[in-house]
Amino acid sequence: MLKKRVALSCAGLLVLLSLMLSFAQGAAKEARVEGRIEFSDKNQSMFAVRGEHSQTNVHYDASTQWVSQYHAQKKVDTIDASQVKDGDYVICVGSYNDKKEFHATKVSKRLSHSPAK
Secondary structure, three states, X not given: OHHHHHHHHHHXXXXXXXXXXXXXXXXXXXXXXXXXXXXXXXXXXXXXXXOOOOEEEEEOOOOOXXXXXXXXXXXXXXXXXXXXXXXXXXXXXXXXXXXOOEEXXXXXXXXXXXXXX
């Protein structure tokens, strides 16, 4: 009886550890790019973001979610790609592919001033 409990406990622990490792690997693949848009190429569905220390080309597609949000506000508005321009500050969430290209799943245009009430 005791051997069964120990065996079941060990098996449960192994399953839990493997799930945690799978989750950690998936979470590690998500990346974030933040900065001002230097230039964009709508035909190539990409734009370059100048961050604090480097520039990253951000690729997007029809599945990319586009939003805007004022600094320190909770309200988030859905927008489309045409509303994001060169010089805008953006936060992009996505992942790098095997070619080291960043593909955005979400682009958040950051607005610096709260709207007038």
